[in-house]
Amino acid sequence: MPREVVVIIGSPHKGRTLEIVNKLEQSLKEIDNISFEYVFLRDVDLKQCRGCGVCLERGEEFCPLKDDRTDIFMKMMHADGVIFATPVYSLQVTALLKNLLDRLAYVFHRPCFFHKTFMPVVTQGVYGAEGVLKYLDEVAHFWGFKTCPGLGLTVAWDKPLPSEQQKNEREINEAARRFYNSLTNQADPVPSIKDVLIFRSVRAIHSLAAGLSRDHRYYKEQGWLEADYYYPTKLAWYKKIVGRWAEKQALKQALQTQKEKNLQLAGTKLS
Numbered sequence: 323m324p325r326e327v328v329v330i331i332g333s334p335h336k337g338r339t340l341e342i343v344n345k346l347e348q349s350l351k352e353i354d355n356i357s358f359e360y361v362f363l364r365d366v367d368l369k370q371c372r373g374c375g376v377c378l379e380r381g382e383e384f385c386p387l388k389d390d391r392t393d394i395f396m397k398m399m400h401a402d403g404v405i406f407a408t409p410v411y412s413l414q415v416t417a418l419l420k421n422l423l424d425r426l427a428y429v430f431h432r433p434c435f436f437h438k439t440f441m442p443v444v445t446q447g448v449y450g451a452e453g454v455l456k457y458l459d460e461v462a463h464f465w466g467f468k469t470c471p472g473l474g475l476t477v478a479w480d481k482p483l484p485s486e487q488q489k490n491e492r493e494i495n496e497a498a499r500r501f502y503n504s505l506t507n508q509a510d511p512v513p514s515i516k517d518v519l520i521f522r523s524v525r526a527i528h529s530l531a532a533g534l535s536r537d538h539r540y541y542k543e544q545g546w547l548e549a550d551y552y553y554p555t556k557l558a559w560y561k562k563i564v565g566r567w568a569e570k571q572a573l574k575q576a577l578q579t580q581k582e583k584n585l586q587l588a589g590t591k592l593s
């Protein structure tokens with residue numbers, strides 16, 4: 323079975339970013355039999371996030387917007403690897419891609435893309451790709467992906483300049499190799515101290531929430547309320563200590579917040 327890669331194209335037109343991704347696809351196909359599926363955000367029905375927060379609190383299935391969001395999510399869930407490709411527009415990802423990130427923001431609460439490789443591809447005219455690569459890498463990391471250093475290229479506006487071509491081709495081939503190595507590497511990344519801190523603090527908060535909380539149920543179903551991390555891994559002793567400390571602090575803070583909320587509620591009822 324060929325490995326499956328889904329590419330989400332954030333550009334609002336079929337321009338330089340697509341051209342670069344097509345080259346990356348060619349380069350990967352020279353390494354191995356890999357299937358590519360493209361999702362053009364400009365062509366799908368993906369409505370603007372309304373910020374109601376229903377997906378975060380009650381669950382994504384209660385989102386009032388009925389469109390292609392679940393299809394896109396399922397494509398990502400079924401793939402071995404995911405690429406987000408975007409030009410830099412005003413120092414950020416395009417609005418199309420940002421909207422997808424917002425529509426999938428519930429994944430920050432309930433990460434689910436473990437064991438899958440993610441790589442960002444970012445094109446720029448002059449400046450901004452580095453920041454956007456870092457941003458997308460961080461988003462994907464929070465979502466559970468195994469992230470692979472991205473491909474950031476400076477490109478001419480309409481068609482490649484001869485001086486750009488050679489350098490970019492070399493970088494595209496290197497990125498294809500990196501992505502392939504990550505796709506074929508079965509090992510999960512070793513969590514950093516920051517990863518452990520975040521996992522333990524967040525799960526402390528969810529552990530307090532009643533059974534009605536969507537995140538609490540998700541953490542329980544995944545076995546995360548008792549686990550050392552999202553997936554089985556051997557944690558160094560000092561990371562375990564830091565994790566326990568973070569959990570205690572988060573619990574203290576969460577209890578304090580709960581107390582404040584209860585007082586607020588009692589005040590509302592009295593007045």
Ligand SMILES: Cc1cc2nc3c(=O)[nH]c(=O)nc-3n(C[C@H](O)[C@H](O)[C@H](O)COP(=O)(O)O)c2cc1C
Nearest residue numbers: 333337338339409410411412413445446447448449
């Ligand atoms: C609305 C808009 C905003 C842009 N903002 C930036 C920017 O902040 N920094 C930059 O280096 N290039 C910027 N560019 C240039 C694009 O990043 C660059 O041309 C890119 O290769 C275009 O890819 P595309 O053909 O897929 O749209 C901008 C282009 C447009 C149309």
